[in-house]
Amino acid sequence: MRRALVTGATSYPGQRLLARLMAEGIEVHALVRMTSDLARFDPLPHLPVIHPHDGSYAMMHDIMAETRPDIVFHLASHYVREHKPEQIDGLIESNLTFGLYLLEAMRQTGVPRLVNVGTFAQFYESPEYRPLSLYAATKQAFEDLLAYYVDLGLSATTLIFFDTYGPYDWRPRLVNALLDAWVNNTQLPLPESHVKVTLDLVYIDDAIEALWQAGRRLMTDPKPLSGRRFAIGSGDRHTLRQVVELFEQVSGREIIKAWGMWPLPDRHVITPWEGPNLPGWRPTVGLAEGLKRCLEARGHAG
Amino acid sequence: MRRALVTGATSYPGQRLLARLMAEGIEVHALVRMTSDLARFDPLPHLPVIHPHDGSYAMMHDIMAETRPDIVFHLASHYVREHKPEQIDGLIESNLTFGLYLLEAMRQTGVPRLVNVGTFAQFYESPEYRPLSLYAATKQAFEDLLAYYVDLGLSATTLIFFDTYGPYDWRPRLVNALLDAWVNNTQLPLPESHVKVTLDLVYIDDAIEALWQAGRRLMTDPKPLSGRRFAIGSGDRHTLRQVVELFEQVSGREIIKAWGMWPLPDRHVITPWEGPNLPGWRPTVGLAEGLKRCLEARGHAG
Numbered sequence: 001m002r003r004a005l006v007t008g009a010t011s012y013p014g015q016r017l018l019a020r021l022m023a024e025g026i027e028v029h030a031l032v033r034m035t036s037d038l039a040r041f042d043p044l045p046h047l048p049v050i051h052p053h054d055g056s057y058a059m060m061h062d063i064m065a066e067t068r069p070d071i072v073f074h075l076a077s078h079y080v081r082e083h084k085p086e087q088i089d090g091l092i093e094s095n096l097t098f099g100l101y102l103l104e105a106m107r108q109t110g111v112p113r114l115v116n117v118g119t120f121a122q123f124y125e126s127p128e129y130r131p132l133s134l135y136a137a138t139k140q141a142f143e144d145l146l147a148y149y150v151d152l153g154l155s156a157t158t159l160i161f162f163d164t165y166g167p168y169d170w171r172p173r174l175v176n177a178l179l180d181a182w183v184n185n186t187q188l189p190l191p192e193s194h195v196k197v198t199l200d201l202v203y204i205d206d207a208i209e210a211l212w213q214a215g216r217r218l219m220t221d222p223k224p225l226s227g228r229r230f231a232i233g234s235g236d237r238h239t240l241r242q243v244v245e246l247f248e249q250v251s252g253r254e255i256i257k258a259w260g261m262w263p264l265p266d267r268h269v270i271t272p273w274e275g276p277n278l279p280g281w282r283p284t285v286g287l288a289e290g291l292k293r294c295l296e297a298r299g300h301a302g
Numbered sequence: 303m304r305r306a307l308v309t310g311a312t313s314y315p316g317q318r319l320l321a322r323l324m325a326e327g328i329e330v331h332a333l334v335r336m337t338s339d340l341a342r343f344d345p346l347p348h349l350p351v352i353h354p355h356d357g358s359y360a361m362m363h364d365i366m367a368e369t370r371p372d373i374v375f376h377l378a379s380h381y382v383r384e385h386k387p388e389q390i391d392g393l394i395e396s397n398l399t400f401g402l403y404l405l406e407a408m409r410q411t412g413v414p415r416l417v418n419v420g421t422f423a424q425f426y427e428s429p430e431y432r433p434l435s436l437y438a439a440t441k442q443a444f445e446d447l448l449a450y451y452v453d454l455g456l457s458a459t460t461l462i463f464f465d466t467y468g469p470y471d472w473r474p475r476l477v478n479a480l481l482d483a484w485v486n487n488t489q490l491p492l493p494e495s496h497v498k499v500t501l502d503l504v505y506i507d508d509a510i511e512a513l514w515q516a517g518r519r520l521m522t523d524p525k526p527l528s529g530r531r532f533a534i535g536s537g538d539r540h541t542l543r544q545v546v547e548l549f550e551q552v553s554g555r556e557i558i559k560a561w562g563m564w565p566l567p568d569r570h571v572i573t574p575w576e577g578p579n580l581p582g583w584r585p586t587v588g589l590a591e592g593l594k595r596c597l598e599a600r601g602h603a604g
Contacts, residue, residue, distance in 0.1 A: 057387055085359055085406050092399055096443070100394065104387050129446065130453060137450040141398070141443035144431070148439040151432060 001070050001219050003027040005063075005111075007102065008075030009048065010040040012169050013117075013161075016208050017073060018048055024212070029067050031076075043168070055093070057101045064105040071113040071215050074102060082265060083134045095138035096145070103149045113218040114156040115211055116146060118229060120200070122160070123273035132267055147227065155222035157214050158229040160275055165290065166204030167297030174240075175201065175291070178247045179298055181255045189261035191240065197264070199243055200272040202234045203285035203293075213281045224279060231275030236286045243287065250291045251300065303372050303521050305329040307365075307413075309404065310377030311350065312342040314471050315419075315463075318510050319375060320350055326514070331369050333378075345470070357395070359403045366407040373415040373517050376404060384567060385436045397440035398447070405451045415520040416458040417513055418448060420531060422502070424462070425575035434569055449529065457524035459516050460531040462577055467592065468506030469599030476542075477503065477593070480549045481600055483557045490557055491564035493542065499566070501545055502574040504536040505587035505595075515583045526581060533577030538588045545589065552593045553602065 004021050008014045009030035021028045022045055030048040032038070033055075041047055051063045078094030080087050106114065121136035122129055131137035143158055150156050165175040181188035191197065210232045217225050238246065248254050285293075306323050310316045311332035320343070323330045330350040334340070335357075343349055353365045380396030382389050408416065423438035424431055433439035445460055452458050467477035483490035493499065512534045519527050540548065550556050587595075 057390065061387070085363070085410060088359065088402055088406060089399075092394065092402065096398060097391075097394055100390055104390060108387060124453075129449065131446070131450040134447070134450055137447045140446045140449075144433070144443040144446055145436070145439045147431065147442075148433040148436055151426075 001026055001215060003029065003067070003069045004071050004073060004215070005029040005031055005067055005069040006048070006073045006075060007031045008077060010036045010038070011075055012166075012171055013164055013204065013207060014075045015040055015044070016166070016204050017075065017211055019044055020208050020212055022046065022048075029069060031063060055098070057104065060101040060105040061108060064109045064111055068109060069111055071115065071218060072102065072106060072111060073115045073211060073215065074099065075117050077117065077139070078135070080135045081133060088134070091134060091138045095135070096142055099142045100145050103146060103154070106154065107149060107152065112155055113215070113222070114146075114154060115214045115218065116143070116156055116158040118143065118158045118160045120160055120162045120231075120269070120273045123275070124267065125270060127273070132269060143229070150227045155218050155226045157218060157225040159210055159214055159232045159278065160229055160273065161207060161232050162200035162202050162234065162272055164202045164204050164207045165294065167294050169204070169294075174199070174243065175294055178244070178255065179294060182247070182251055182253065183298060185256065187256045187258040187261070189258045190244070191260070191262050191264045193241070193259035195240070195264060196270060197240045197268065198237050198271050199240060200233050200237050201243065201287055201290070202232060202283065203290035206234065206283040206285055207232055210278050210281045214278060217280070229275065230278035231273060232278065233272070233274070233283070234287065235283045237272070238287060246288055247291050250288055251295055303328055303517060305331065305369070305371045306373050306375060306517070307331040307333055307369055307371040308350070308375045308377060309333045310379060312338045312340070313377055314468075314473055315466060315506065315509060316377045317342055317346070318468070318506050319377065319513055321346055322510050322514055324348065324350075331371060333365060357400070359406065362403040362407040363410060366411045366413055370411060371413055373417065373520060374404065374408060374413060375417045375513055375517065376401065377419050379419065379441070380437070382437045383435060390436070393436060393440050397437070398444055401444045402447055405448060405456070408456065409451060409454065414457055415517070415524070416448075416456060417516045417520065418445070418458060418460040420445060420460045420462045422462055422464045422533075422571070422575045425577070426569065427572060429575070434571060445531070452529045457520050457528045459520060459527040461512055461516055461534045461580065462531055462575065463509060463534050464502040464504050464536065464574055466504045466506050466509045467596065469596050471506070471596075476501070476545065477596060480546070480557065481596060484549070484553055484555065485600060488558065489560040489563070491560045492546070493562070493564050493566045495543070495561035497542070497566060498572060499542045499570065500539050500573050501542060502535050502539050503545065503589055503592070504534060504585065505592035508536065508585040508587055509534055512580050512583045516580060519582070531577065532580035533575060534580065535574070535576070535585070536589065537585045539574070540589060548590055549593050552590055553597055
């Protein structure tokens with residue numbers, strides 16, 4: 001693997017993947033929207049080759065023809081928890097049209113490998129496909145389109161991500177909410193205390209390692225991976241209550257818990273999907289260790 | 303069922319469905335593109351209520367709110383055999399965006415039932431999903447979007463259509479090619495004579511009966527149908543060679559066969575899918591009888 005193209009490069013996992021690829025000596029190309037915040041690349045050791053994309057097929061083709069990467073990591077995704085009608089266009093545009101342009105441009109220019117990222121929300125309390133949300137449905141629909149290109153000869157695998165977290169994560173998710181409540185000594189709104197929600201929180205380095213290993217396997221031995229999907233879970237699941245308790249243990253201080261102040265949406269995952277593991281990959285950072293690292297990044301010695 | 307909305311109403315099956323619904327005394331609404339050829343409705347006993355749609359979600363919502371049908375028959379589809387990059391937008395627009403607008407508008411206005419139409423090309427030499435073409439992949443992708451709305455409470459079933467044919471069919475397909483060669487005494491280009499292709503040619507009235515029965519079942523007892531798909535096959539499959547021979551028998555005259563003059567595409571169905579039958583429905587018109595009716599419609603007494 002000498003040259004890789006990454007979509008969704010300005011996302012948190014995208015930025016971390018870029019850093020990892022650079023550390024491996026790969027020539028890294030980032031496909032970004034015209035409106036993307038390129039300051040996201042500031043923490044990287046050096047800038048990737050940046051390809052602003054105007055949303056058209058023509059430009060997608062040109063970028064692919066000019067770059068000719070050995071592999072594409074497709075992390076771009078538009079997340080909407082509960083959509084409103086006016087958000088449908090954005091979901092189609094980002095999760096279907098953009099991805100389909102990518103696949104078609106790869107086919108037209110002979111780019112042979114893709115690592116795709118799916119979501120555990122495609123498996124809402126079900127071992128088979130059952131979408132939690134329209135967002136999840138569009139991710140599944142994209143896999144249907146991908147299947148066509150795989151049938152034409154593309155080597156592609158889909159990694160099903162759960163919730164990822166890590167140091168310097170800027171997304172408004174649970175671990176950041178815990179950190180904020182802890183740092184600022186503010187209330188943390190939580191669901192009703194009796195609600196049993198299991199979380200699969202995956203430390204970012206483990207998730208990035210899975211992307212990297214999947215990419216390497218597609219380079220050398222694509223057969224066992226191609227056309228399949230794998231679960232990138234932490235192997236260290238906890239209930240929401242346990243996560244809060246563990247955080248308090250690791251941080252050495254209680255936080256102000258407002259149980260019942262965060263109403264769960266009607267549709268929410270109680271038990272995350274359990275799918276086949278990516279062969280050869282194992283998560284290595286348990287939740288206690290991961291939380292510790294996040295606290296350290298916020299300047300807490302533990 | 304008092305009021306039905308039909309998409310793809312100007313297609314050949316659409317026109318036939320409209321006639322059938324009218325014969326049953328249903329108030330029929332046709333959702334059509336601004337550019338649709340409304341002359342397609344001329345052979346009908348009377349005009350449906352016509353709703354031109356400009357492609358926007360807003361207008362889709364308004365049409366649905368105004369019409370409030372008991373059921374929607376979703377026949378609209380954009381077919382492309384082997385796509386070129388510039389045809390991707392059309393496939394997404396027609397087979398995904400339009401259908402998703404339809405589903406969302408139904409949800410927002412409380413329209414509770416949908417009969418959807420899929421294609422046997424979603425099962426390319428495979429009992430499971432394997433797309434023959436990008437067209438087939440977009441049809442599958444739409445079913446995965448549909449699954450979300452079914453999970454929210456929509457009653458919907460998907461009928462997998464094979465090749466339909468019938469009197470006054472204007473589409474450039476095999477039966478019309480046979481009729482043209484027969485009427486005009488011209489050469490009929492055919493694949494290499496050794497190629498074994500099995501065809502499942504479904505007489506249009508049988509296909510329409512399946513749509514009608516599926517709709518009725520969704521009205522009275524949706525449970526066994528909803529969230530599932532059914533094969534609408536003829537039960538009378540023949541090889542291409544047999545179809546030609548049968549046509550010659552029925553018409554009483556040989557046609558000029560140019561074997562080898564119609565190159566099969568790289569990807570083509572050899573053995574059509576065999577899926578579960580729609581409960582309670584049976585095809586009743588065999589191929590010989592169906593071809594006879596087509597010949598009669600062309601003014602041949604048989």
